[in-house]
Amino acid sequence: FFKQKTAYEIGVRLVGSEMCIRDSSGISKLPNSLKVLLENLLRFEDDLTVNKTQIESISKWLNDKSSTTEIAYRPSRVLMQDYTGIPAIADLAAMRDAVKSKKVDPNKINPLTTVDLVIDHSVMVDNYATKDSFNKNVEKEFLRNGERYSFLKWGQNAFNNLRVVPPGTGICHQVNLEYLAKVVWSHEHKGNWYAYPDTLVGTDSHTTMVNGLSVLGWGVGGIEAEAAMLGQPISMLIPEVVGFEITGKLSEGTTATDLVLTIVQMLREKNVVGKFVEYFGEGLKNLTLADRATIANMAPEYGATCGFFPIDDETLKYLEFSGRDKNQLEIVKRYAQEQGLWVSDDIVFTDTLKLDMSTVVPTISGPKRPQDKVLLTEASKDFDLNFKNITKRETFSTSKVDGTDYEIKDGSILIAAITSCTNTSNPNVLIGAGLLAKKACDIGLKTKPWVKTSLAPGSQVVTDYLEKSGLNKYLDELGFNLVGYGCTTCIGNSGPLDPQLEALIREQKAVVASVLSGNRNFEGRVNPLVQPSYLASPPLVVAYALAGTVDVNLMTDPIGQDQNGNDVFLNDIWPTNHEIEALMERSVT
Numbered sequence: 001f002f003k004q005k006t007a008y009e010i011g012v013r014l015v016g017s018e019m020c021i022r023d024s025s026g027i028s029k030l031p032n033s034l035k036v037l038l039e040n041l042l043r044f045e046d047d048l049t050v051n052k053t054q055i056e057s058i059s060k061w062l063n064d065k066s067s068t069t070e071i072a073y074r075p076s077r078v079l080m081q082d083y084t085g086i087p088a089i090a091d092l093a094a095m096r097d098a099v100k101s102k103k104v105d106p107n108k109i110n111p112l113t114t115v116d117l118v119i120d121h122s123v124m125v126d127n128y129a130t131k132d133s134f135n136k137n138v139e140k141e142f143l144r145n146g147e148r149y150s151f152l153k154w155g156q157n158a159f160n161n162l163r164v165v166p167p168g169t170g171i172c173h174q175v176n177l178e179y180l181a182k183v184v185w186s187h188e189h190k191g192n193w194y195a196y197p198d199t200l201v202g203t204d205s206h207t208t209m210v211n212g213l214s215v216l217g218w219g220v221g222g223i224e225a226e227a228a229m230l231g232q233p234i235s236m237l238i239p240e241v242v243g244f245e246i247t248g249k250l251s252e253g254t255t256a257t258d259l260v261l262t263i264v265q266m267l268r269e270k271n272v273v274g275k276f277v278e279y280f281g282e283g284l285k286n287l288t289l290a291d292r293a294t295i296a297n298m299a300p301e302y303g304a305t306c307g308f309f310p311i312d313d314e315t316l317k318y319l320e321f322s323g324r325d326k327n328q329l330e331i332v333k334r335y336a337q338e339q340g341l342w343v344s345d346d347i348v349f350t351d352t353l354k355l356d357m358s359t360v361v362p363t364i365s366g367p368k369r370p371q372d373k374v375l376l377t378e379a380s381k382d383f384d385l386n387f388k389n390i391t392k393r394e395t396f397s398t399s400k401v402d403g404t405d406y407e408i409k410d411g412s413i414l415i416a417a418i419t420s421c422t423n424t425s426n427p428n429v430l431i432g433a434g435l436l437a438k439k440a441c442d443i444g445l446k447t448k449p450w451v452k453t454s455l456a457p458g459s460q461v462v463t464d465y466l467e468k469s470g471l472n473k474y475l476d477e478l479g480f481n482l483v484g485y486g487c488t489t490c491i492g493n494s495g496p497l498d499p500q501l502e503a504l505i506r507e508q509k510a511v512v513a514s515v516l517s518g519n520r521n522f523e524g525r526v527n528p529l530v531q532p533s534y535l536a537s538p539p540l541v542v543a544y545a546l547a548g549t550v551d552v553n554l555m556t557d558p559i560g561q562d563q564n565g566n567d568v569f570l571n572d573i574w575p576t577n578h579e580i581e582a583l584m585e586r587s588v589t
Contacts, residue, residue, distance in 0.1 A: 026062055028340045029348045031241040031278045033308045034058055035341060036197045036216045037073060043196060044074050049233050057238055065350040066240045072233030075199040075217065076185045077114040078225055081172045084203035085117040086148055088226050089155040089162075110160040112231035116180050117152065118165040118172035123484035125417075125495035128454045134482045138168045141484070170485045172202070173209040173421040174458030177293055178322050181215045183315065183332045195335050201228050205300040206421055206519065212293030213318065214311045214341070219300065239305060241276040242267075243349030246283035248358040252577055255429050256291040257517065257537030258363040260298050260422070261373050263355065267302035268371040270353055277304040280345055283357055284309070289318035290426040297422045298519050301370040311336040312343035362555070364540065367513070367532030368523045374534070377555045383411055383532060384551070387511055406449050408504070410511040411551030414497055414530060416447070417454045418480060418538045420490035420518035424458040427465060427588045428580055429517070433480075433538035434471025435575035435583065440546060441474045443573070444563030448548030452497060453479035456488040469587035478542065490518035494527050505529045515544040543570055 030038070038058045044050045049072040057069035080088060096106035122145050127136040142149065149167065156164040165175055185198045198215045200207065205219035224234050244267070250259060267277060277299065279292070287295075292309045299307040309315075311332065319329050336342045362376040367386050374382045387410070408414075423429050447453055455475060457463055463482060466472040475481070487493065494514075496502070505512055506529070513532040514521075521533035534550060544550065547559040558567035 027059055029062065029346060030058070031243070031276065031308075031347055031349060032214075032310050032341050033216055033241060033276045033278055033306065034061065034238070035339070036199060037071065037238070039197060039339070040073055040199065041071060044072070044233070061238055062348055065348065067238035069238050070235055071238055073236055074231070074233045075113070075201045075228055076196070077116065077198075077200045078111070078228050079172060079176055079180070079200055079202035079204070079207055079217070080115065080117040080225065081121050081204050082117065082119040082148070082152070083121045084222055084225070086152065087222055088203070088229065089117070089152065089159075091226060092159060092229075093155070111162055111229040113161065113229050115162045115229055116165065116172075116176070117162065118170070118175050119149070119152065119167045120169075120171045120486040121491060121493075122148075122167065123456075123486035123488060124493040125452070125454045125456070125483045125488050128452055128483050128495070129479035129481055131476065131481060133454075134168075134484055137484045141167055168485055170457075170459030171421045171424070171487060172204060173206050173297065174425045176202075176207075176210050177213055177425060178459055178461060181210050181213050182324075182328060183214055183311065183319065184328075184335045186331065195331060197341070201225055201234065206297050208299035208306050209293050209297035209421055209425070211296035211299065211306050211308045212289060214309055214315055216306065216308060218306045239274065239276045240350035241278055242270065242272050242304070243347065243352040244277055244279050245281040245352060245354040246279055246287070246357060247281050247354065248283050248356040249286040250357050250360060253574060254360050254362060255432065255537040255539065256294045256426055257423055257429060257535075257540075259291070259357060259360050260295050261363045261365045261370075261535065262360050263295055264298055264302045264365070264371050265373040266353060266355065267304065270351075271303070273303040275304055275350070276306050276308060277302070278308045278310075278347075278349065280310065280343075280347065281354075284312065284314070284343065286357065287314070288426075288428065289314055290428065293425050294422060297425075298370065301519055310343040311341055362540070364515075364534045364536040366521050366534035368521060370520055370535055376540070377553060379534070380551050380553045383513075386532065408450050408501070408510060408512065409549070409551075411549045412510070412512050413448070413451050413515055413544055413548055413550060414501065414505075414512045415452045415489060415494055415514035415516070415526060416541050416545035417456070417489035417494065417514070417516040417518070418541050419454065419456040419488045419516055421458050421487070422490075422519040423517040423538055424456070424462055427462075427584050429538045430457070430462055430466065431469065431471065431584050431587070432575055432580050433542050434466055434469060434475055435579055436539045436542050436573055437474040437478050437480065438471060439573035439575070440542070440568075441477050443568060445546050445560045445568060445573070447478045447545040450501065451479070451545045451548055452494070453481075453545055454483040454489060454494075455480040456484050456486055457482070459485060465584075465587045465589070468589070469583050471583075475542075478545065480542065480545075489514070489516050489526055490520065492525050492527070497527065497529065502529060513550045515541050515550065517541050539574070543573075
């Protein structure tokens with residue numbers, strides 16, 4: 001494979017440029033994300049869309065750490081989900097129809113770039129807290145979307161370079177991470193094999209999740225995605241790159257969710273809108289690939305175009321762990337080391353900031369924006385502060401709902417969802433949620449009856465290791481049964497609430513809340529009747545479902561009573577890092 005020296009030199013030979021990545025102008029000190037853009041320009045230089053000026057501008061970026069030069073970027077592939085992918089396939093079909101009307105072979109119309117479309121945005125949480133919730137929700141999904149899915153099935157068979165991942169499989173970003181991404185792409189050209197960085201654009205903003213695997217990509221609009229499908233370049237300015245140095249290690253009792261919510265707040269304050277963010281530092285060795293993906297996923301929430309991680313041993317470990325071909329691992333390692341894309345601290349950035357992970361504490365975010373970090377100890381006060389214009393009222397009584405009498409009040413949690421690509425890709429927090437559920441069940445705790453609970457993992461890998469660990473039955477016992485593989489509550493597909501509850505909320509104007517392990521919590525997004533929504537780690541979602549209200553300090557107040565009537569506190573059931581790691585080692589294969 002490597003008879004051709006290095007891919008940058010291959011790119012140079014293909015396009016006729018004399019520029020090389022390791023020249024005397026210090027290009028080796030460029031941020032890795034810009035090296036990927038440089039390789040892309042070298043490979044596609046044609047003196048039309050890509051010219052020498054664009055290439056030299058990336059070298060000159062080192063002088064001012066910024067540039068006003070517009071470049072033409074061609075990603076290796078395109079990732080789509082069903083909401084935004086269907087219009088693109090419809091456009092291709094319309095183009096075929098137009099070509100056919102001109103008496104030209106319509107089969108000539110095909111994507112020129114590899115396109116993967118993952119159906120993940122259509123499943124809704126109609127059924128929950130039962131063992132057959134998944135089957136019933138998928139059945140309803142097909143009934144609602146039969147025509148759309150038939151069209152996609154046709155498209156998959158009709159077009160070249162188009163693959164469709166069917167419903168009930170996983171969220172596009174987790175499927176991308178676990179299966180589609182290669183880190184280093186390759187193809188045959190005139191009898192020779194060529195290697196180059198895996199790059200993409202996606203029609204979903206959280207395409208950045210794959211940056212955790214050192215694959216450069218971000219979300220774009222439908223027109224840009226279709227242009228990329230048809231081999232056209234995407235015009236963009238050479239971005240500023242903010243370096244984010246990570247040191248230390250997360251303390252006992254904190255999660256990757258706490259870390260990412262802290263990072264979101266820091267980078268929002270830094271104002272990285274329209275910029276690349278690139279992570280470095282000795283703390284990277286303490287972050288699993290899943291942790292990195294969690295951080296990269298929320299780049300849209302901290303405003304950056306992408307949140308890029310370097311290639312290192314953890315990258316190779318994940319590729320091997322997720323079943324990638326051993327030859328592919330060798331290609332990735334050798335390519336990254338020879339091209340200067342391997343992890344290094346000898347890099348120049350536009351600006352930098354730093355976080356010691358040992359300072360991170362349990363955190364949620366809300367009630368309306370993902371960047372509004374709230375310490376878990378201050379959550380109850382935050383609710384009062386944000387809704388202080390509401391007079392604290394007496395508890396609202398309801399009639400029987402599903403045969404149970406209960407009461408709700410301002411702050412009652414109506415929806416608790418373990419959902420979204422952000423956290424359900426991370427075994428640490430999912431196993432943590434399962435262990436917390438087990439400890440709660442062992443002492444007789446139950447979720448409050450007014451809480452609509454759901455578990456929507458990012459892929460079938462999650463349910464596999466939850467079943468192997470035996471934790472799925474405890475999550476099921478607390479109502480966190482599998483409802484589907486898709487975005488569900490995170491994009492507003494939370495489904496209806498109990499009709500009597502809906503009537504009560506409207507009549508009394510009750511301020512009810514949701515807690516989800518998602519990435520966005522804008523008012524009304526989760527459910528039109530729910531105002532405050534808080535982002536939290538999966539274990540905290542379970543804990544809040546047990547408490548039943550956000551108007552509680554989980555760090556000091558009891559979250560329920562055991563079978564003997566004794567108060568139970570979060571600390572009593574929170575799993576230790578050792579417990580989580582030991583179970584992960586046995587269950588995640």
